[in-house]
Amino acid sequence: MxxxxxxxxxxxxxxxxxxxxxxxxxxxxxxxxxxxxxxxxxxxxxxxxxxxxxxxxxxxxxxxxxxxxxxxxxxxxxxxxxxxxxxxxxxxxxxxxxRDDPRDAFVSRTGKTMAEIGPKARIGTSSLRRQAQLLAHYPEWEIVSIRGNVQTRLNKMEELQLDGIILAAAGLRRLELAHLITEYIEPATMIPAIGQGxxxxxxxxxxxxxxxxxxxxxDETTSRCVRAERTLLRTLEGGCQVPIGGYATSDAAGNIALEGIVASLDGQEVIRHSARGNDPEALGNAVAQTLLDNGAREILDVVYNQ
The missing domain is CATH 3.40.190.10 (Periplasmic binding protein-like II)
Structure with missing residues (x-):
């Protein structure tokens, strides 16, 4: 060619x-x-x-x-x-x-961290996954839906006088805007989107x-991890934007650790499960099935029927 x-x-x-x-x-x-x-x-x-x-x-x-x-x-x-x-x-x-950095990032308008901005914060995100996990930790926060490219969201943060917004760390890094990140949100607090980064x-x-x-x-390591995450999503039938997160890592021997989450939109119900395995598809399916059996099916039924 x-x-x-x-x-x-x-x-x-x-x-x-x-x-x-x-x-x-x-x-x-x-x-x-x-x-x-x-x-x-x-x-x-x-x-x-x-x-x-x-x-x-x-x-x-x-x-x-x-x-x-x-x-x-x-x-x-x-x-x-x-x-x-x-x-x-x-x-x-x-x-x-x-994969680049898979984490979500908090960009604060005032420079305060998530722990510092107080219980009445107004935070911008269009992601139901981010919304659900934020409200699970900070139930009194107001989530304001904002969409658009990275610069549009940054502009909306100022226009709407939001306390902060949540963006993918990888996107900010690629645009040379990492200096705007107030803090990186670890997967223990917010599991990333499937394939993020x-x-x-x-x-x-x-x-x-x-x-x-x-x-x-x-990249073989990234491919195996993302395949596990995508199998999780497919088994959960997460075809549209839903409060589902999944993040997989691999050790030197090729063993994959996958953690998945399904949460209600208000963050009041959070179903998490993690497991390890060698077969990405089998692992993703197993974690998804456990989530469904532990209450995720009922949460997703509510989301899909809204």
Whole structure:
């Protein structure tokens, strides 16, 4: 191949991610022309409605997947936390890259930490997962729904005079905004989103040339951990934005530790379970089944029927 076209959303963070993959390909294949195709998704257009009410995370990938199927682009770069667990026929997730910091981060408007801002704080986030876990620890906080790219959310924090907002640490780091982070939120307090911090590359299922070309970008340890997390999500049937978190780590021997959480939207009910294993899919399914058996099924039924 002499040319390859990467599909990407047009936000600064999405462009950073696509340009990172572009640079890796250009370094590996000096004679290859790598072009970026900017595509606007429904998730980028609808900013005044919570994702859970308008179709969930799939809103950020549908137009990219259409371009793949039509042959307009050769691959699409996604944040793994935005990728649904089921792909359209003919498409596949070919590569998961090495993970950046998976944690959530608290950005304070006043410089105060979460413990310092008091019981009547107003915190901005559009994520039901973040909302539920925040309220579990700080039940008197007011959660204000804000959507948009990183800069939009930072601007809304000022405009709405919020005490702070929650963002993915990896996104802030990639945009060279880590200095804005007041504190990193450890998984013990807030389990991250499925796949948070990793990038995924989606291609056409029968495109062996592109698959071979990008195979060097895959990170085996991250891939195994994210597969466990995504199996957890798929077994829980978390197809739209739901209060589900999952985070897996791997030791030197390849053993995976996975912790999952399902919480009610008000944070009053929190179901957590962790386990270890060697098979990512079997582990993800086992943790999910235990969560369901321990009360997660009832919580999710309420969320889906709202």
């Amino acid at each position: 002499k040319k390859i076209v990467i599909g990407t959303r047009a936000s600064k963070l999405a462009l950073w991610q696509a340009e990172h993959i572009q640079a890796c390909l250009e370094k590996r294949y000096p004679s290859l022309e790598v072009v970026l195709e900017k595509i606007t998704t429904q998730g980028d257009k609808i900013l005044d409605t919570p994702l859970a009410l308008v179709g969930g995370k799939g809103l950020f990938v549908k137009e990219l997947e259409t371009a793949l199927l039509e042959g307009t682009i050769d691959l699409a770069v996604h944040s793994m936390k935005d990728v649904p667990t089921v792909f359209p026929e003919g498409l596949t997730l070919s590569v998961i890259t090495e 990793a990038l995924g590359i989606e291609i056409r299922e029968n495109d062996s040339a592109v698959a071979e070309m990008i195979a060097f970008l895959a």
